[in-house]
Amino acid sequence: MSVPRRSLVPAVLLAVALVAPLFLDARGYPIRVLTFALLFAAMGQAWNIVGGLAAQMSLGHAGFFGIGAYTSTLLLVRTGVSPWVGMIAGAALAALAAVLLSIPTLKLKGHYFALATLAFGEVMRVVAGAWEHFTGGPQGISVPFSPDSLAAFQFKATRPYYYVMLAALVLVSLAFLAVSRGKLGYRLRAIRANQDAAEVVGIGTFRAKLAASVISASLTAALGTCYAQLNYFFDPETVFGLAPISIRVALIAIVGGTGTLWGPFVGAAFLIPAEELTNHYLGAAVAGISQLAYGLLLIVVILIEPRGLVALRIPRLGRRKVEVAP
Amino acid sequence: MALLQALVDGLLIGGVYAVISLGLTLVFGVMGIVNFAHAQFVMIGMYVAWFAWATLGLDPLLASPLAFAAAFVLAAAIERLMIRRVMRAPPVAQVFLTVGLLIALENVALIVFGSDFRSVRTTYQTAALRLGPLFLSVPYLAAFALSAASAAALWLFLQRTWYGRAMRATAQDRMAAALFGIDPERMYQLAFALGAGLTAFGGAVILPYITVSPSVGGQFVVLMFTVVVLGGLGDVGGALVGGLVAGVIQSVSTVFFPIQLQNLVLFVVFVAVLAFRPQGLLRGVA
Numbered sequence: 001m002s003v004p005r006r007s008l009v010p011a012v013l014l015a016v017a018l019v020a021p022l023f024l025d026a027r028g029y030p031i032r033v034l035t036f037a038l039l040f041a042a043m044g045q046a047w048n049i050v051g052g053l054a055a056q057m058s059l060g061h062a063g064f065f066g067i068g069a070y071t072s073t074l075l076l077v078r079t080g081v082s083p084w085v086g087m088i089a090g091a092a093l094a095a096l097a098a099v100l101l102s103i104p105t106l107k108l109k110g111h112y113f114a115l116a117t118l119a120f121g122e123v124m125r126v127v128a129g130a131w132e133h134f135t136g137g138p139q140g141i142s143v144p145f146s147p148d149s150l151a152a153f154q155f156k157a158t159r160p161y162y163y164v165m166l167a168a169l170v171l172v173s174l175a176f177l178a179v180s181r182g183k184l185g186y187r188l189r190a191i192r193a194n195q196d197a198a199e200v201v202g203i204g205t206f207r208a209k210l211a212a213s214v215i216s217a218s219l220t221a222a223l224g225t226c227y228a229q230l231n232y233f234f235d236p237e238t239v240f241g242l243a244p245i246s247i248r249v250a251l252i253a254i255v256g257g258t259g260t261l262w263g264p265f266v267g268a269a270f271l272i273p274a275e276e277l278t279n280h281y282l283g284a285a286v287a288g289i290s291q292l293a294y295g296l297l298l299i300v301v302i303l304i305e306p307r308g309l310v311a312l313r314i315p316r317l318g319r320r321k322v323e324v325a326p
Numbered sequence: 327m328a329l330l331q332a333l334v335d336g337l338l339i340g341g342v343y344a345v346i347s348l349g350l351t352l353v354f355g356v357m358g359i360v361n362f363a364h365a366q367f368v369m370i371g372m373y374v375a376w377f378a379w380a381t382l383g384l385d386p387l388l389a390s391p392l393a394f395a396a397a398f399v400l401a402a403a404i405e406r407l408m409i410r411r412v413m414r415a416p417p418v419a420q421v422f423l424t425v426g427l428l429i430a431l432e433n434v435a436l437i438v439f440g441s442d443f444r445s446v447r448t449t450y451q452t453a454a455l456r457l458g459p460l461f462l463s464v465p466y467l468a469a470f471a472l473s474a475a476s477a478a479a480l481w482l483f484l485q486r487t488w489y490g491r492a493m494r495a496t497a498q499d500r501m502a503a504a505l506f507g508i509d510p511e512r513m514y515q516l517a518f519a520l521g522a523g524l525t526a527f528g529g530a531v532i533l534p535y536i537t538v539s540p541s542v543g544g545q546f547v548v549l550m551f552t553v554v555v556l557g558g559l560g561d562v563g564g565a566l567v568g569g570l571v572a573g574v575i576q577s578v579s580t581v582f583f584p585i586q587l588q589n590l591v592l593f594v595v596f597v598a599v600l601a602f603r604p605q606g607l608l609r610g611v612a
Contacts, residue, residue, distance in 0.1 A: 057418060104601030110417050111360045115555070116600050118362075119548045123593040130587060242544075243429050247422075254418060288436030288540070291429055298426030302419050303411055 017166055026159040029280075035158055037272040038165035039226060042172045043245075044252035044264030046219040049179055051250060052259030054212045055192040057110070060101075060117030062245035063124040064094040064217040068224025069239040070128065070135060073143055083143075083153040087225035094221030098214045106209045118242065125240035140235030143228055153229045161230050168226055172219050177261060179215060188212055192259075220249075243291070255301070331460055332577045338466035340573020344566045345473040346528035346546060347553035348480060349521035355560030356497040356517035359409065359420050363427035365543040365550055367397050367522045369435060371529025372538035379446045379533075386446055387468055390530035397526030402519040409518060410511065428543075435540035445537040465534040472531045476524060477566060483520075484562065493517055497560075548589060549576075552596040 024031040043065070050056050071093055072086025081089075105116040129138045146152045148160075155161060179185050187208040190198040199205050228234060238244055248271070256267030278293040350364045371393035378389035408427065412419050453464040484490035495503040496513040504510055529538075536542070553572045557564025572592060579591040 057421070059421075101597075104597045108600055111421070111559075112555075112600055114421055115360070115551050116597055119551065119593050119596055122544075122548050123590050126589050127587070130584065242547075243425075247425055247429075251422065254422065286437050287441065288433040292433035292437065295426045295429030295431075295433060299408060299423060299430065302415075302423045302426065303408060 014170070021159050021162050024159075026157040028158070031158045031162055033273060033276045035162045035165050035230065036276075037268045038162065038169050039223060039230065040248065040252055040272050041264045041268035042165065042169040043220060043223050043249045044256070044267055045169070045172045045176050046216050046223065047249045048253045048258060048260075048264055049176055049219075050209075050213045050216040051253055052263065053180060053185055053188040053192070054209050055259070056106070056209065056213070057114045057250065058117040058213075058216075059114045059242070059246050059250060060119070060121035061216075061220050061249050062121040062240045062242065063101075063117075064097065064220040065224040065227070065245050065249075066124055066128060066236070066239035067094045067097060068221030069228040069234055070141070070224075071221070072225040073141055073228045073234075074135070077141070077144060082151060083225055083229050084151070087222050090221040090225055091218035094217040094224075095214045098217035099210065102210050102213050106206055106213070118246070121240060121242060121246045125236045125242075128236035128240055135236070138235060138237075140233060140238075142233045153225075165226060165230070168223060172223075173261065175215065175219060179212065180261070184208060184211055243294075251298070327459060328581055329578065332581045333574060334460055334462065335466065336574035336577030337570055338463070338470045338573070339577060340570040341470040341473045342528050342532055342569075343549060343553050343573050344569025345476055346525050347550045347557075347565045347569055348477060348562060349523070349525035349528075350550050351554045351557065351560055351562060351565040352480075352524070353518055353521040354554070355562065356493055357409075357413070357514050359413070360417075360424070360559075361409075361518075361521075362421065362424040362547070363431060364424075364521070364525060365546040366428060366431040366435075367401070367525040367543075368529035368546050369432070369538065369540065369543040370397050370400065371526025372533050372536070372542060373435065373439060374526065375530035375533045376444050376446060376538055380444075385448060386530050386533035387472060390472060390527050393530035394523040394527040398519045398523035401522030402515055404522075405515045405518040410514070413514070432540050432543060439540060441540060443537040443539045446533055448534050451534055463535075469531040469534070473528060476527055480520075480524065480562070489513075489516065548593060548596070552592050552599075555596060555599055 020034070021031055024034075043061070047058065047061050051058055068087065068090035071090030072083045075081040075086040075089060076083055101117070101120055105113060108116055128135045131137070135141065143154070146154050148155050150160075153164075179188075187198070187203045187205075190201070190203055191205050191208060195205055224239060227239065231238075252267035252271055253264050254267070255270060256263030256265065274297065275290070275294055278297075279290040282289045282293060346368055349367065350361060353359060353361050353364065371390075374393040374396045375384075375386040375389040378384040378392055379386055382389075384392075404427070408423060412423050448465070450464040450468070454461040455464065455467070456462075482490075484494060492503065492508045493513050493516060495506065496508060496510045500510045503513070549572060553568040554565055555568070556571055557566070557568030572595075575595055576588045576592055579588050583591065
């Protein structure tokens with residue numbers, strides 16, 4: 001939240017982002033990578049509300065993401081409801097799931113919270129695979145084809161999706177800013193700094209964290225719908241998966257610096273192209289090699305700078321005390 | 327009667343879960359690290375046993391010490407090269423390092439072994455003992471017996487040997503242990519390797535009734551953490567009880583629900599334990 005460059009930098013970035021696709025092939029590979037980078041930046045930003053501001057390290061955001069993808073797609077397949085309506089339904093369901101998950105888990109800290117949320121995502125994946133007659137099971141599900149239209153949220157070229165994802169990223173970032181600068185943001189930061197002290201001065205810690213996780217979950221589900229429409233096809237592993245979604249999203253926010261507005265932008269700009277490049281050049285050679293490269297990249301980044309992740313996270317907010325695990 | 331049978335099966339399967347999870351809880355208890363990659367040692371143990379069977383014709387039960395040894399050596403190297411460097415780093419870094427390891431190990435297996443499901447053939451695979459109205463599956467029984475033996479061996483190690491005592495001392499107070507001439511870093515390495523070895527051992531003994539593939543570890547991630555949390559993260563005795571309880575829950579739940587949903591039931595138990603007994607999550611080894 002630096003004051004001087006505050007409005008100039010975003011304006012320039014936004015202008016570049018708006019103009020850039022005009023110089024790219026509307027159906028080409030580069031614009032597709034950029035579109036995914038925007039989508040994942042938005043997801044990192046949604047995660048940031050709960051993972052950054054409240055410092056609750058969720059490893060289960062795939063659970064919400066998949067709810068969004070499946071809800072809109074199943075509604076579309078079975079009843080022909082527009083994905084935009086499905087998106088709202090998915091967000092509502094994810095909010096409900098977040099409330100149900102939060103009741104038992106919100107008081108957990110550090111490792112324990114990570115474990116509980118990880119289990120949530122994994123179980124959603126298992127259920128989506130097992131509930132075959134409803135979800136299509138492990139074979140996955142396709143978005144039915146329809147002619148180009150914004151109302152149907154379907155386009156043949158990638159360029160329109162690019163602008164939708166850009167809008168989504170801007171909206172999620174505005175939501176993050178609104179939370180961060182509003183009362184809720186102050187409460188969450190107080191909780192992050194010292195939960196007991198926050199409680200003593202009269203902050204309803206449970207309600208604040210619950211609000212953050214509901215907002216984060218419903219935004220993530222809405223992005224799940226975007227993903228389904230962009231990709232046309234998905235299966236339980238691609239939307240509920242631990243490595244493809246939960247970890248990647250958290251990583252994007254963490255690499256860039258959690259709790260900061262620009263963190264997910266930096267993280268997605270670095271990670272998504274890096275993954276795509278390994279996929280592009282190595283993926284066809286041997287199955288698993290691009291995932292291996294991804295895992296190794298993760299290891300190397302952390303070994304080079306294990307504290308760098310936190311060094312990025314602490315700067316503005318009292319760097320004296322690092323929170324100790326429970 | 328189906329219920330009683332499920333109960334017996336659950337206890338037998340649960341014994342193996344206990345040993346698989348012992349390794350994880352040992353690592354946490356001594357080092358304070360939650361190793362998300364730990365379930366991959368199940369997969370590694372299974373592959374070692376499979377290759378011992380395919381090339382040497384060795385029964386997986388007899389190959390289980392080999393699995394232990396291979397995982398022990400590999401884990402000692404991983405500890406030295408990676409884990410040691412994040413011991414004092416914040417939990418975020420530890421979580422993501424071990425998650426990176428999880429992804430890397432699974433995909434190394436995928437590249438080296440391919441995505442085929444591999445299983446072994448043994449003479450006792452479908453055999454069962456009759457005990458009144460109940461059937462005791464021989465592979466379950468054998469896996470249970472070996473698991474019980476290895477748990478007993480771990481207990482003896484921790485209680486009766488100098489290394490075991492030194493390891494527990496390090497878990498209690500690293501500084502004090504160091505003052506008594508114990509090298510904490512060596513204890514951490516030993517704990518990590520031992521934990522991985524035990525888990526791989528558990529992987530080998532279940533090979534007669536579970537097929538192995540590069541992604542088999544994923545089946546055990548939630549299960550393992552449930553067992554460990556049930557017993558108290560870092561509590562070795564607790565993991566034994568937790569393993570049996572998880573086995574029974576999983577087995578009995580299949581009597582009432584479709585088999586695909588057994589992990590859902592476990593998850594509910596897992597979250598309930600986290601929610602209602604977090605204070606009961608004990609610390610320290612034994």
